[in-house]
Amino acid sequence: MKLGAGDYAHVVLQQGGIVPKGTRVEVFRQIFTVFLALGTLVGVVVVGYMVYNAYKYRDGDGRGDDPDAPRLGELPTGGGGGRKLFLSFGLSTIIVVSLIAWTYGTLLYVEENPPGEEGETTNIEVVGFRFGWEFVYPNGHSASTLRVPENETIRLSVTSDDVFHTFGVPDLRVKTDAIPGQTTDTWLRADETGTYEARCFELCGAGHSYMTAEVVVMEPDEYEAWYANTSGPNGNSNSSSAGDAPDGSSALGAPTGAPSVPAAASSLEVVA
Amino acid sequence: MTDENTKADGGVADATHGADHHHDLPDPGHVKRWLVTTNHKDIGVLYTITALFFLVFGGVLALLMRLQLWTPGVSLLEPLQYNQAVSAHGLLMIFWFLSPFAFGFANYVVPLQIGAKDLAFPRLNALSYWLYLFSGILMGVSFFQGGTFSGGWTMYAPLNLPVYTPNIGASTAVLALTMFTASVTVGSVNFLTTMHRMRAEGLTLRRMPLFTWTILLTTWMMLFAFAALLAALMILSADRLLGTTYFSATGHAGSLLWAHLFWFFGHPEVYIVFFPALGVMAECFQTFTGRRLVGRKWFIAAMVLVALQSFLVWMHHMFLTSINLQIKTLFMATTIGISLPFDLMVFALIYTTVKGKVRFTTPFLFSFGALMLFILGGITGVFLGAVVLDYEFRGTYWVVAHFHYVMVGGVTALVGGLYYWYPKMTGKMYDEFLGKVHFALYFVGFNLLYFPMFVAWETPRRDFVYPEVFVGWHQVATVGGFVLGASFLVMFYNLFVSLWRGEEADDNPWQYSTTTEWAIPSPPPLENFPGKPTFRDGSLKFLPGAGSRTGGTGGSVADGGEFTVEEATDGGASVSQAADTHAADEPESHASIWPFAIGVASFVLLFGLSGLQNASFPSGIEGGFYAALTVGGLVGGLAALVAMATEEFHALTGPFGESWPFEGVENTKLGVWIFLASDVVLFGAFVGSYAFIRVAEGWTNWHHLIPEAHVPLPGLINTYILLTSSFTVVLALVAAEKGSRWGLVGSLATTFVLGMAFLVNKALEWLHLFHVHTEAFPQGWNIGTNIASSTFYLTTGLHGLHVIAGLIVTLYLLVRAWNGAYLDDDRPVEYFGLYWHFVDIVWLFLFPLFYIL
Amino acid sequence: MTRVKLYTAIYVVLFAFATAQVLVEQSGGLPYWTAFWAIIALSFVKALMVAWYYQHLKWEPRSVTFTMFVGLLAALALTTAAAYSIL
Numbered sequence A: 001m002k003l004g005a006g007d008y009a010h011v012v013l014q015q016g017g018i019v020p021k022g023t024r025v026e027v028f029r030q031i032f033t034v035f036l037a038l039g040t041l042v043g044v045v046v047v048g049y050m051v052y053n054a055y056k057y058r059d060g061d062g063r064g065d066d067p068d069a070p071r072l073g074e075l076p077t078g079g080g081g082g083r084k085l086f087l088s089f090g091l092s093t094i095i096v097v098s099l100i101a102w103t104y105g106t107l108l109y110v111e112e113n114p115p116g117e118e119g120e121t122t123n124i125e126v127v128g129f130r131f132g133w134e135f136v137y138p139n140g141h142s143a144s145t146l147r148v149p150e151n152e153t154i155r156l157s158v159t160s161d162d163v164f165h166t167f168g169v170p171d172l173r174v175k176t177d178a179i180p181g182q183t184t185d186t187w188l189r190a191d192e193t194g195t196y197e198a199r200c201f202e203l204c205g206a207g208h209s210y211m212t213a214e215v216v217v218m219e220p221d222e223y224e225a226w227y228a229n230t231s232g233p234n235g236n237s238n239s240s241s242a243g244d245a246p247d248g249s250s251a252l253g254a255p256t257g258a259p260s261v262p263a264a265a266s267s268l269e270v271v272a
Numbered sequence B: 001m002t003d004e005n006t007k008a009d010g011g012v013a014d015a016t017h018g019a020d021h022h023h024d025l026p027d028p029g030h031v032k033r034w035l036v037t038t039n040h041k042d043i044g045v046l047y048t049i050t051a052l053f054f055l056v057f058g059g060v061l062a063l064l065m066r067l068q069l070w071t072p073g074v075s076l077l078e079p080l081q082y083n084q085a086v087s088a089h090g091l092l093m094i095f096w097f098l099s100p101f102a103f104g105f106a107n108y109v110v111p112l113q114i115g116a117k118d119l120a121f122p123r124l125n126a127l128s129y130w131l132y133l134f135s136g137i138l139m140g141v142s143f144f145q146g147g148t149f150s151g152g153w154t155m156y157a158p159l160n161l162p163v164y165t166p167n168i169g170a171s172t173a174v175l176a177l178t179m180f181t182a183s184v185t186v187g188s189v190n191f192l193t194t195m196h197r198m199r200a201e202g203l204t205l206r207r208m209p210l211f212t213w214t215i216l217l218t219t220w221m222m223l224f225a226f227a228a229l230l231a232a233l234m235i236l237s238a239d240r241l242l243g244t245t246y247f248s249a250t251g252h253a254g255s256l257l258w259a260h261l262f263w264f265f266g267h268p269e270v271y272i273v274f275f276p277a278l279g280v281m282a283e284c285f286q287t288f289t290g291r292r293l294v295g296r297k298w299f300i301a302a303m304v305l306v307a308l309q310s311f312l313v314w315m316h317h318m319f320l321t322s323i324n325l326q327i328k329t330l331f332m333a334t335t336i337g338i339s340l341p342f343d344l345m346v347f348a349l350i351y352t353t354v355k356g357k358v359r360f361t362t363p364f365l366f367s368f369g370a371l372m373l374f375i376l377g378g379i380t381g382v383f384l385g386a387v388v389l390d391y392e393f394r395g396t397y398w399v400v401a402h403f404h405y406v407m408v409g410g411v412t413a414l415v416g417g418l419y420y421w422y423p424k425m426t427g428k429m430y431d432e433f434l435g436k437v438h439f440a441l442y443f444v445g446f447n448l449l450y451f452p453m454f455v456a457w458e459t460p461r462r463d464f465v466y467p468e469v470f471v472g473w474h475q476v477a478t479v480g481g482f483v484l485g486a487s488f489l490v491m492f493y494n495l496f497v498s499l500w501r502g503e504e505a506d507d508n509p510w511q512y513s514t515t516t517e518w519a520i521p522s523p524p525p526l527e528n529f530p531g532k533p534t535f536r537d538g539s540l541k542f543l544p545g546a547g548s549r550t551g552g553t554g555g556s557v558a559d560g561g562e563f564t565v566e567e568a569t570d571g572g573a574s575v576s577q578a579a580d581t582h583a584a585d586e587p588e589s590h591a592s593i594w595p596f597a598i599g600v601a602s603f604v605l606l607f608g609l610s611g612l613q614n615a616s617f618p619s620g621i622e623g624g625f626y627a628a629l630t631v632g633g634l635v636g637g638l639a640a641l642v643a644m645a646t647e648e649f650h651a652l653t654g655p656f657g658e659s660w661p662f663e664g665v666e667n668t669k670l671g672v673w674i675f676l677a678s679d680v681v682l683f684g685a686f687v688g689s690y691a692f693i694r695v696a697e698g699w700t701n702w703h704h705l706i707p708e709a710h711v712p713l714p715g716l717i718n719t720y721i722l723l724t725s726s727f728t729v730v731l732a733l734v735a736a737e738k739g740s741r742w743g744l745v746g747s748l749a750t751t752f753v754l755g756m757a758f759l760v761n762k763a764l765e766w767l768h769l770f771h772v773h774t775e776a777f778p779q780g781w782n783i784g785t786n787i788a789s790s791t792f793y794l795t796t797g798l799h800g801l802h803v804i805a806g807l808i809v810t811l812y813l814l815v816r817a818w819n820g821a822y823l824d825d826d827r828p829v830e831y832f833g834l835y836w837h838f839v840d841i842v843w844l845f846l847f848p849l850f851y852i853l
Numbered sequence C: 001m002t003r004v005k006l007y008t009a010i011y012v013v014l015f016a017f018a019t020a021q022v023l024v025e026q027s028g029g030l031p032y033w034t035a036f037w038a039i040i041a042l043s044f045v046k047a048l049m050v051a052w053y054y055q056h057l058k059w060e061p062r063s064v065t066f067t068m069f070v071g072l073l074a075a076l077a078l079t080t081a082a083a084y085s086i087l
């Protein structure tokens, strides 16, 4: 999980309250850390207590027979100790409910007002197909590599041309389903330039394991220059991937065709 | 029951099988015994063994995958082969191993625990088993029809359609699952009727042992959840075989529809596979700590809550789809809500050990281990309940690790159950040392296998390419997988050898066990009990004679937790003579070949149907082969059904004491009602699918999909016809009550004619629509023309099939009424009426939905 | 026999309601959604009458009715929540 120090300051500033905000990477990191710590703590305590009891009350340490021990043929009833039970139950309820309530704030934030200034976001359409991704920019330019500027919130509208896929960029902690006939919306924001990998997270056929795409995060200026150079869907060479994109049937029934897919996909990209 | 099997302990086991000679059942040594048996203990054994076979099947596939994952990329399996392995592994483990494994115990133990001699419908119980076995074989066959289904166990649409998964084997797998679903439905009806109607006196619902409680709740969930799955699978089969267009991609959200239907079933399924394991844990914890469950009342209440709520959380599997934020919030809340009762259950189990006398026998070790694994699985599940985290975990090994901790955690408890009840089921003791070795290997192997998956969670699921940094973790996991597999070899060896060389097991080998199965011989005789079990006085006694309630004490429980058998021996012996004379006129039956025959026929039928595509068989020899199988299976199945209906068979009727809340609803009637309740969900899911699709299209933006020729009139006429036929069925019952033979025959005949008229009218209507020729529909309005035609034909077609089934029964009743039946016992007419009116009611909704609105 | 009279009366009512459903639509007098709910309501009333009298639920323990009701609720939960999720 990469995070620049400057951006961290930005995140903390923006944060204000206890609800984690910031890029998805940051949000995930914070929440995951808290969950992991608490989860480990609870796990260790509970399992430890359980083992301790089982050992402590092991048979054969010379304790006498309980006169009230269960007898064969009795009607089932409960044992005592209800108070302790409710105490622990109450405690666990408080922990779980407050954890989830805490993350709910972040959910609302992630869903409804992602970082970045209002109205300044770029909207890119993502179309999944067997077995690759097509990215369509507002100007109609389409490519098989996703290029985005650094430190800007990019909105993605994701759909599929054939079967159910899931679009995700693990390092940017963004993920959403690509469903034929439906569009899902999400956003991403990268605060470090570099090349990341996007891939499919829902089984979609023989090439599923290879259904990847490159995500290139660029300096804003560089991005602007590149973007200005692109044009509509029937424009220059950059759009070559659009032509071969949606024809899912061509890959049908070709079990061994899969490994060739990534090679084909990446060779399509001509960097401007 | 006979004298020789009510001896004092020790000698009991040998004597038991002697009793069988008095029945229609061959010896256990004969193969025939196992084909015809309808006895719940036999069937329990069959379930257990078959389930273990499928464990091996699914396990081998898992090991193949683990080998592939040794390094990233293709090695052992080609991509599509890997996908098949993932899919079949998931399907086999969940459907053909986990649930049936639990139902092996349910079959064996539940009747014993509630004090019933068998299930309410023994032949249907056998039928459940055979449908289960043959559906599993069909699943196996699918591998040889060009490859089995490769779209994951969730079978997401539209990957599940022939365009993307064209193998015939993929269709076969879907049909195999459909057949399995039928088995589950039959089984649920049976168990629910039994558990509600046939409990021993004093054994109120609140007093039922915990294992029985978990099975009761499991079967209720099964009844409704599997009905939804049945609807989903029927629609999928229609899409694959007949060419309807529900799930094909665009426009009407077919993809989402599948997700809704599947997960509406899928989440309850999580508890369906886990509850029995919970029941085993509760039993083992109580027995091996010598303590009663802490907060038992709340434990049960928590389970009831979970069972109900399990139907209201399904969309947490769809957080990344296009569902709206409000519904995400709602389902996040219900999901967290449902996790809380489990905390209570876990703490209840833990506190039960306090102040106990904990004995680390093999069953306890497995139960204890299961609880630990479940705690880990539960904690990691809370991560997934936080939607923001779920966004990232979806489709990764976090999910894989989590559900294996939960589900295989459940398996762990069930393995404990196998050791726990092994002495009861076989009369032999397993080797305790080898049992402990098994546990050690199992527990180490398990954690080596699954814990690394949490660490390497960024591995994409159902994927064999993963980041290089995780190679080490995956190799540890693979090693763990093999250790886990090896541990089962130890178990198989132990259990197999102990059958011959094991020590004889006492009636009650476990100190502090309390439930009824431990108060009778190991293995129990065919009739289970040395008298009529009752808890009237607060603890178990066996009363002499089935009818008399005032008879002396048969057996009783002495202080100190050991069942004293001397008393039982005397009492039991004298009792059995009385019982023999009493029941001589109608001994219970234990054998029928027809369930097996129906199983075979269904197998053949579905195997044949798998060859269909777009409603036609392929040409040539292959098509002929499939067509012949279809016809053969259909004819054979009908013949076997009729044979089973006409066969003399005496089942238990109950009630034996407690039957809340269904006192006064006779077994068969209750069975029919429970079945109808599941049918409500089946049709509900069909109607729900239609509504969903229409909403997705825009509810009022629909009529352009339907030709002008589709007018309400034929539907209205059919409404009149069905209403009238309902009325004549009512008249038939009135006539039967009055003893009027010709009134009965006349009413039934009228019903039959009306039913036929309904079908003919429908056929004419359909033919007309098939051949409309308009600008919008130049090729006619066929089943695959568009989504409106698909929903129309399939939904009303399913209803039509119900009418046809009803008419077959009408015909059967008619023939028998003609010969004078039903005048002294009109119940068959009444029960048929329940079904027929239900079919009528369904039409009352289909008519406005598909003709008017 | 009074039961038979009751059954006959119900039959007549069912017949009339079915006709009414078609008339509601054909007349075209009502706005679509008013007509929609009227027609659905008529279906529910008809179904209840068949279940209550023809299937004798009236004379059975309430638990049977309750069981069917649970099934109905499950189906309705699926239908409404699924449809709502894509609104």
Ligand code: HEM
Residues within 6 Å of the ligand: B059, B062, B063, B065, B066, B086, B087, B089, B090, B091, B093, B094, B098, B151, B152, B153, B154, B400, B404, B407, B408, B411, B449, B460, B461, B462, B463, B481, B482, B484
């Ligand atoms: C015994 C009970 C088990 C159950 C109920 C179970 C269940 C499942 C299910 C439902 C899936 C998902 C299939 C899918 O995504 O379509 C799965 C996947 C998998 N299981 Fe199991 N499993 C069991 C045991 C095992 C064992 C013993 C191993 C290893 C030796 C194993 C290894 C795997 C692997 C490697 C996957 C693929 C994960 C993925 O890529 O999604 N499972 N299992």
Ligand SMILES: [Cu+2]
Residues within 6 Å of the ligand: A165, A166, A200, A201, A202, A203, A204, A205, A207, A208, A209, A211
């Ligand atoms: Cu994919």
Ligand SMILES: [Cu+2]
Residues within 6 Å of the ligand: B266, B267, B270, B313, B314, B316, B317
């Ligand atoms: Cu779930």
